Amino acid sequence: MLTIRRCPTVVSNYQETLDQTTGCGHNCLGACCIHGAKLPVYSFVKFPSAKGLGLDFYGESDSSQVQEFDAQHDPVQGPALPFLNTLILAQWEDRLSRGLFRYDVTACETKVLPGEFGFIAQLNEGRHLKKRPTEFCVDKVLQPFDLKKFNFTKVGQEELLFCFEESEDKGSNYNEMVFMKDSPNVVIINVSPIEYGHVLLVPRVLDCIPQQLETETFLLALHFALEANDPYFRLGYNSLGAFATINHLHFQAYYLATPFPVERAPVRRLNDNEEQDNDVKIFELTNYPVRGVVYELGKSLEELVHVVSRACNLLQNCNIPFNVLIADRGTRVFLFPQCYAERQARGEVEPDILETQVNPAVWEISGHIVLKRKENYEMASEDYAWKLLTQVSFSEEAFSEIKHLIFSSDEGMEQTSMAGNLEKLNLSQLGKDSAKTVHQGLNNGNTKLRKNLSASEQVCI
Amino acid sequence: MEQLASPNGNSHVNTNAVMESLELPYNRTIQEALGRHEYNFVLCDPRLPDHPIVYASEGFLKMTGYKAQEVLGRNCRFLQGPETDRRTVLEIRDAIREERSCQVRILNYTKQRKPFWNLFHLAPVYSRETGTVVHYVGVQTPLSKSSAEEAGDGNVVSDSLSESGKKVTADNDKNGCLDAHAHQDGDIVANGLDALNSRPRNGGLHLEEEFEVEEKDERRAITAVRSVLSELTKSSKSKGGIAEQRCMSLAESASVGVVCSSLMLSLTRIQQSFVLADPNLPDMPIVHASDMFLHLTGYLREEVVGRNCRFLQGPGTDSKSVQKIRESIKESKPCNVRILNYRKDKQPFWNFLHVAPVRGADGKVAYYVGVQLDVTLADTTECEEGMSAHMKQLGAVGAIRVAVRGLQGDGLRRTKKES
Incomplete structure (x- = not known):
């Protein structure tokens, strides 16, 4: 087993006190307290039509549609903030005034590193204090849920902002007091925020789903982005082995009113433009330190969800850690397979990069880098960010294997079983690699697909 | 035409x-x-x-x-x-x-x-x-x-x-x-x-x-x-x-109390009555007033921008409420007060005012935001509704924080690498 030692982030005020797991003694999000509680609920419409998407294809912030020239929005005021946005901001501000956060993130200095890409650095000295380093396994992307460890059912209800549920009628709506039953999707604060509005979306909290991406839950995350309808509110996902610290399914999200460097990065189209069937446009990043795939929403939300969650499924089943960024109001999804943790575990990350103690999860990969120490913050440069992120990326060779894996399954081979794909991949691997060349590759700063590492290759730290 | x-x-x-x-x-x-x-x-x-x-x-x-x-x-x-x-x-x-x-x-x-x-x-x-x-x-x-x-x-x-x-x-x-x-x-x-x-x-x-x-x-x-x-x-x-060319840097124009156009774009989306005042300028003048503020108070924009908010006060304003606002500003903390304010036509109204410091990218207080809520007609028993109106106020504060952090002054904008 490959492991690294790192300090887990404290996302809830209940995380530190949790070694005894029986009885809660507070209004928690577990079945003991949530059933029968009256909680605020925002209801959204599942699969809204292109029209109902509101997010439109029409650029900024508009909920009015092109063909409707009847001035549905207030003619003087222009389009308002979408309701979900106001709700998140209001609830978050309220928790801030109640002192639930470990620090005021808006008092943390932040800047854009000089240069073309516009990497964003933040100095955050409060986020990482206290906790002792813990051992994290980095080479098991799927792990069973462990009730003994911290999970979001232990969180106190004051850290809940609202539940995010599918609407039973045609419109989105909000109700402050809903009698709770079943297993709600909860939106809770992250008490160690990276930026203003940092929340976690936990699908069906009582179902205790481990950190893995599936169609239904990914769809929920996309709906959250679509409803918030703000290009500066993105969702992120880290798999295990790609710097998720809690094995209880969750997405993160926060506001930052600037494009992330990865959103500006140039792309190359991968699927054919001419084919009518290709509703989802697929690209790869061409000039960015981390190799990744970009999916762009076409007419069908379902199709986007299908294509992305299928790719994620293949990755996690092949034990390849990855990060996902949902950007541009849910219309663009970035998928980054990554191998930094593995490199770190093998002692292959350069010391000056390691020294800054940055864990490159989805936000860092997207170009937003949180630094813990003033000297690192002041010295940070575009070159540093580039160097850090280069170590996150799979090599070109390994990445093309990964593309082969995730696209061979998409190109009309609906019937191809997962096992079939795996086999194909293994074959291509076996054709090229022996354990030796793989290690050489790693030493050269490359890495490989890990799914068929033999026992002899495993390293323990 | x-x-x-x-x-x-x-x-x-x-x-x-x-x-x-x-x-x-x-x-x-x-x-x-x-x-x-x-x-x-x-x-x-x-x-x-x-x-x-x-x-x-x-x-x-x-x-x-x-x-x-x-x-x-x-x-x-x-x-x-x-x-x-x-x-x-x-x-x-x-x-x-x-x-x-x-x-x-x-x-x-x-x-x-x-x-x-x-x-x-x-x-x-x-x-x-x-x-x-x-x-x-x-x-x-x-x-x-x-x-x-x-x-x-x-x-x-x-x-x-x-x-x-x-x-x-x-x-x-x-x-x-x-x-x-x-x-x-x-x-x-x-x-x-x-x-x-x-x-x-x-x-x-x-x-x-x-x-x-x-x-x-x-x-x-x-x-x-x-x-x-x-x-x-x-x-x-x-x-x-x-x-055709910028002849004043964003930081320069912010330092004389000018709200840049890209920040303005975010601010005009917030449909609440609010003002931004700059504590880094003498007498903390208003640098931005929302359309709804102008609508509520009856002033024109050019009549309020550049002035301290105290013109809203009048003979019936309780000095204790004013004091409370001053203290919270002194401590850089948010506060809520119910204060009697006056429109341009001298008509008084009860203002449930929320004041909060708003920080820029450097982590320092760039502005104070004041979000007004006219509660003249609201009776004291109307707790529930008052709450949600207050939540809207907080939503405006949140949106302003996000906008100011990313866009005020030099904000999070790209710059050239030094050679």
């Missing part, structure tokens, strides 16, 4: 605001002067809610198939459609955010929803006095397969989406950040963003012949921008009132 003067058109922003947008900075003959140019272009005002079109040329209307009253007061996004590349939209958004020019090839749609390739060139017009962007000029140059031959005719729209399809791919491979052709344009240099091309790019995928066509179109677009800009400069009311 008579359409513009018609107050009964289906305009989406009030016609006065659209008219004023042109009348305040330019001579009365501006419409006529612009009308003499045959280019396809629009002027947009980033300081009005939703960044609406305030002038559209005949060429633009002809090209897109809209009537003037259908586009005036609306944001340009109606030109986009389902096949419009998201990343290209982001490039434009990015340029507006950084208050600079950009040139992109974008798939646009006519009123009849016919797609066409458009070489879109965006350029800001700055105020010399405050450094803000007064208007954006947007020049549209439709591209077609044989646009080289048709260079003289701006109204040809290619309806062949698939033929142009390949161009998207080429376009996507263009550099991701600053416009490749930025060096042809003065204001990028002025912004110090010209020399950012430090990393190797994968930009070599342009087909040679396409590039030829493009360069011609690009030059044409730039010529159009220059002509319109020089017309605007000529028509500028005060001498040297308008500039």
Whole structure:
């Protein structure tokens, strides 16, 4: 087993006190307290039509549609903030005034590193204090849920902002007091925020789903982005082995009113433009330190969800850690397979990069880098960010294997079983690699697909 | 241009605001002067809610198939459609955010929803006095397969989406950040963003012949921008009132209490009564007042910006409430007070005021926000409703925090690498 030692982030005020797991003694999000509680609920419409998407294809912030020239929005005021946005901001501000956060993130200095890409650095000295380093396994992307460890059912209800549920009628709506039953999707604060509005979306909290991406839950995350309808509110996902610290399914999200460097990065189209069937446009990043795939929403939300969650499924089943960024109001999804943790575990990350103690999860990969120490913050440069992120990326060779894996399954081979794909991949691997060349590759700063590492290759730290 | 003067058109922003947008900075003959140019272009005002079109040329209307009253007061996004590349939209958004020019090839749609390739060139017009962007000029140059031959005719729209399809791919491979052709344009240099091309790019995928066509179109677009800009400069009311290049840095103009245009774009989306006051200036003057604040208090914007908020107080105002606000400001903490305030016409109203410090990217307090809530008619038992109105106040504070952190002053904008 490959492991690294790192300090887990404290996302809830209940995380530190949790070694005894029986009885809660507070209004928690577990079945003991949530059933029968009256909680605020925002209801959204599942699969809204292109029209109902509101997010439109029409650029900024508009909920009015092109063909409707009847001035549905207030003619003087222009389009308002979408309701979900106001709700998140209001609830978050309220928790801030109640002192639930470990620090005021808006008092943390932040800047854009000089240069073309516009990497964003933040100095955050409060986020990482206290906790002792813990051992994290980095080479098991799927792990069973462990009730003994911290999970979001232990969180106190004051850290809940609202539940995010599918609407039973045609419109989105909000109700402050809903009698709770079943297993709600909860939106809770992250008490160690990276930026203003940092929340976690936990699908069906009582179902205790481990950190893995599936169609239904990914769809929920996309709906959250679509409803918030703000290009500066993105969702992120880290798999295990790609710097998720809690094995209880969750997405993160926060506001930052600037494009992330990865959103500006140039792309190359991968699927054919001419084919009518290709509703989802697929690209790869061409000039960015981390190799990744970009999916762009076409007419069908379902199709986007299908294509992305299928790719994620293949990755996690092949034990390849990855990060996902949902950007541009849910219309663009970035998928980054990554191998930094593995490199770190093998002692292959350069010391000056390691020294800054940055864990490159989805936000860092997207170009937003949180630094813990003033000297690192002041010295940070575009070159540093580039160097850090280069170590996150799979090599070109390994990445093309990964593309082969995730696209061979998409190109009309609906019937191809997962096992079939795996086999194909293994074959291509076996054709090229022996354990030796793989290690050489790693030493050269490359890495490989890990799914068929033999026992002899495993390293323990 | 008579359409513009018609107050009964289906305009989406009030016609006065659209008219004023042109009348305040330019001579009365501006419409006529612009009308003499045959280019396809629009002027947009980033300081009005939703960044609406305030002038559209005949060429633009002809090209897109809209009537003037259908586009005036609306944001340009109606030109986009389902096949419009998201990343290209982001490039434009990015340029507006950084208050600079950009040139992109974008798939646009006519009123009849016919797609066409458009070489879109965006350029800001700055105020010399405050450094803000007064208007954006947007020049549209439709591209077609044989646009080289048709260079003289701006109204040809290619309806062949698939033929142009390949161009998207080429376009996507263009550099991701600053416009490749930025060096042809003065204001990028002025912004110090010209020399950012430090990393190797994968930009070599342009087909040679396409590039030829493009360069011609690009030059044409730039010529159009220059002509319109020089017309605007000529028509500028005060001498040297308008500039094609930024003559004041964002930090400089923020330091004299000016809210930059990209921050303004975010602020005008917040539909609450609020003011921003700058504690770093003498006597903490108001630097921004929302439309709803003006509506609530009856003042004009120019009557409140630059003054301390205390003009809202009057004979019946409790000095204890005022004291409470002062103390919270002293401690850089938020507070709520119920305070008796006065409108311009001396009518008193009960204001459930929320005051909070708002920090910039440097982590320091850039502004204090005051969000007003008129509770004169609300009785004390109305707890539930009061709560949700208060939540709306907090929502406004949150939105302002996000906007100010990313956009105030130098904000989170890119800068050139030091060599």
